[in-house]
Structure formats: C-alpha cells, structure tokens
Amino acid sequence: MLLIFPILLPMMVAIAMGFSRLNKQKANTAAIIGALVHVFASGLLMVAILDRQAIALWVGSWPAPAGICLVADYLSAVMVLITGVIHTAVIVYARKDIGSSQIQAGFYPFMQLLTAAICGAFLTGDLFNLYVWFEVMLMASFGIMVMGHFPGRMTGTVKYVTMNLLSTLLLITAIGLIYGLTGTLNMADLHEKMALVENTALVNSLALLLITAFGIKSALFPLFFWLPASYHILPVPVSAFFAGMLTKVGVYAMIRLFTLVFAGDTSMTQPTLMVLAVLTMVSGVVAAASQMEIRRILSFHIISQVGYMVLGLSLFTPLALAGTLVYLVHHIIVKANLFLVSGLIQKAAGSFDLKHIGSLYKTHGLLSAGFFIPAFSLAGFPPLSGFWAKLLIIYACLESRHYILGAVAALVGLMTVFSMIKIWSEAFWKPLPGNDATLVAVKPLSAWMMAPVLGLALITILIGLFMEPVCRVALVAGEQLMNPVQYILAVKGGG
C-alpha cells in the first residue's frame, strides 16, 4: 500500500488546493504541509525498500501481467524521495516568490499534479501506464508554463509543447509496436518475452524509437533545442523544479527500459547511447560557455550533465549504473538549487544577465555561499557530491576499458568549471558595472527563499561527506538493475 501514497497524496492535495486558491496565505501553508506529507510518505517507501529490496502493488487487485501494477525497487524509491525533497524546497521558495495572481491561476494544484505524475512515472511497472503518466506530466507542465500570460513566454512554450508532443507520439508508437510483438505491456513480463522475439531488427528499431522519444524528453543531442529555449522564461521556482526533475524522468525511463526490457542484446543500443552521451556532454558544455544569461548557462549545463547519466547507462555495468544513480541524485539537488540561486541573484542585483550585475560577494555573503557550494559541486570539486558522482562514472569507464569516454567525461568536467567560474567572477566578484559602488543598496533577501537554497546546499555537502553509505545503496541499486530478479519476483507476487 505504501506505493500508492506518493502518487495519491499530491493528487488529493491538488484537488483540495483547487478550492483554496483565492486565499494566498492558506494556499501557501497548505502547499507546504502537502509537500512535507509527501516527503514523509516517500521516506516510508524508502525505508520499506531498504528492508525488502523490491515491492509491488497490483492496482485494483488485478494480477500482474494483465492488470496495471506499481513497483518500487531502489532506483524508483530513491527517485521518488528526491522528487519529494525538491518539491518541498521549491514550494517553500515559492511562498515569497509566486504572486497571488499566479496562485489564483492554479500554480499550486499544477505543481502537486506534476509531482504526482513524476512519482507515477517512477513507480509504474506498466509501459502504457508510463505513457499516461508522461502525458499527465506534460499537461501539468503546460499549465504552469502558460500561467499568467507573460509576454515572451508564449513562444518558448510553443517550442516546449510541440517537441514534447512529438516525443509522446513516438513513445506511443513504440509501445503499440512492442505490444504487437510480444502481446504484453508489463515491463517485468517484457523482460522475459522480449528475449524470445527472434526478429532482432524489429527489436532494435523499437529501441531506437524509444531512444528518440526519451531523447527529446531528456534533452539528448541533437534533440535538446527546446530546453534552453524554454527554461529561462519560467518563474524561478518552476524552472528549478523543471530543471531538477523533468529531464531526469526521461533518463529514468531509459535506465528502466534498457536494463529491464531491452536487456538481452545490447550490441546496437550500447554504441548508440555512448555516441549520443558524448555528443550531448560536449555540445551542452560548449554551448554554455558562450552564454551570458545565468539561467541559459545553467540550462545548457543540464544538457551536458544528462550526457554523463546516459554515459553511465551506456556502459551497462553495475558500477556504472550505481554511478548514474548517484549522478542523478546529485544533479537533481544541485541543479534545482542553482536555479533557485539564480532567482535570488536576480532579486538582489536586478537582472539575470551577467553583464549587468556584480559585487554580490560584497553585499550578499550568505548568497555567495549558497551559490559557491552547488556550483562547485556541479563542476566536481571534492569533497562535494559532484566529485564522487563524476569519479564513479569515470572509474566505471576506465574499468570497462573505455578510456576515451573517461577522458571526455573528465574534460567536460573541466569545462564546467569554466562556466561556473564565469558566473562566480561576473556576478559575485566583479564590481557593479557602470555604477558608483558606494550607491549600491543592499537588498535584503527573504528567509523563506534563502532557507531552501541553504538546505539543498547542506544536502550536497552531506552526500559528499557521507559517500560511503550512499555508495553502498547505489551499488545495491546497480546490481538490482543489471539483474532484475527481485523486481520480477515482486511483480509476480504482487507483494
């Protein structure tokens, strides 16, 4: 029963919030309580997984291959938990950032629905159900994007909407063909039935179709153009949530499908994913170097970081998958945090554009710390979480004798440092351009907005310092993904 709560709770809160959206105070409080309860439910699920490795729930008591089932293993449980954490941080930040007109337009219900859909995608054990959750996620994200009719936001939304609709069309095509090929849509069932299909050409083309569909979702090269065109036009808490979670749902779906459904023959998918991963990493980081708007720099870095995760997946070893999981968790926390910091920079200095801001180190010391920690974690400085995540991936590359891939991963890390130092020196160290420095008024920042930034920074440090237990869980998760016996047993047993 634990499995249904992370999906059901936000949905119920969303409905309740639909009634309370006219009262800003009430809506704020209810949203924070809802988010905290969701984190609690996700925590309970994580505890249950640590105890029992994998659990499943037959929805409506229909037995597994026929009915829809919800399944959680280590990967799912960790992703659900991190969704809850980011959702809470973003909602706390939104308390002072989102105006009452946006709340009336339905900001909170949409956020809750989005959370429910993301958790649904992480927990479902059925391929068609995954498609449905993706659609719910899209609809909720569309709603948040157009909320408030800001000039200039519409064109970015059009790009986001069209690309994502195309991606779901590809996804449902692949699902239809998989059904035609095997007669089942249950992922655990597909693990066995897919291996029996003799027509490997058809299986490989389906795998490619899915790589394209999820490649659009997770912004892989060359399908990433919608992302930097749309993320920087959103309200800050929304862009933080999108940047942290949305692309990662695509990465999660790829991990799940390529370790569970297409696990048999990797002779074609492996090189494809490797090439895509390298191109994604390099193009993202190079494009980021040429940008001067903070959120666009960060958007391009999402792309390059997704490349690392796909690289970890493409190696298909337990260690690499463990590295991917650590990378996912690290990246979600750090990236959401950096987007929140960008909002604070805009609040403090008046602009997202690096050319127009400066001297924040002098005026906002705490904010500097709040940027410094996630930024250098992203760039991979020890002892922060990003260092270990990169280390695991590069180590897995070297271990499986892909030396060039390891070298590229290290090089991209170095180029990430360049972008982070650019933001640091331009926004924090450089004197304010064109202005007499003595005229700069220090704008105080709301504690409601500083708290999530510092909280997430603290989590980054803690993951870095307590890497050993984190790594142990990740290694178990990696083993579990490479050899999904527990997952399949749980689905068949329905317990």
Place this chain on the structure above:
Amino acid sequence: MEALMALLVGLMIAAALYLMLSGLLVRFVFGFTLMGNAINLLIFTAGRLTYSDPPLINPGQTILAGQTANALPQALILTAIVIGFAMTTFLLILLARTFDQTRTLDADQPPFLCELPDTGPLASNINIPEKKG
C-alpha cells in the same frame, strides 16, 4: 490486410510529418492530429486484425466462447484518443493566445527566432512583421 494497414499508416505519418515540418504552426496542429490517428490505427493493427465477435461472455458461462476480438488494443486506443483530444484542444488555445502576442504563427518569424526576449523591456520591442499572404 495487415500490409494494407501498414501502408496506410506509413502514408498518414509521412503526410503528418510533412505538415509538422512546414513551419506554420497551424499546420503542426493538423499534422499532430493526423499522426495521432495514424498511431491509433497502428496500435489497432498491432493487436491483430481478425473478423470476430465482441469479447462478451454469454449469460450462464464464465469464460469467453469461441474466437473473439482483442479488447486491449481498443482500450489503449480509447485512452490515446482521449489524451490526444485534450492535447489538441490545449495546443489550439495556446496557439490562439500566442497569436494575440506575436501576430504571426510562422515559426520562421522573429518572435519565434529570438531566444532572449524574456520578460524584460525587450519583449515589447519585437518588431511585429507583416502577415504572410
């Protein structure tokens, strides 16, 4: 029959792609609906085409008797149709609202090409191009 359906689906998807790539966003909507329908046909065909009875259990019996149609692809298609309908509606409204601001739905025109209009003062300075005939 399957070959014929496959050919039809292929043609529909080709036409839909042509419409989607034309750069005019209204055509994208038509392409999107067309492709959605093509994919529904594809799922239908993937569930095997057979002449058979509806999958209804006769009174007094507990299992299906004889050859019946596969109900699952039809359930999938039904879901996909509903979702596609909602998405099309949203897309149309989004385009209508976008047109209010940009006065064009040609994706090759400046309002769609410049990536940094943002919410700042630049947004009001986009020079609105003449509508294409």
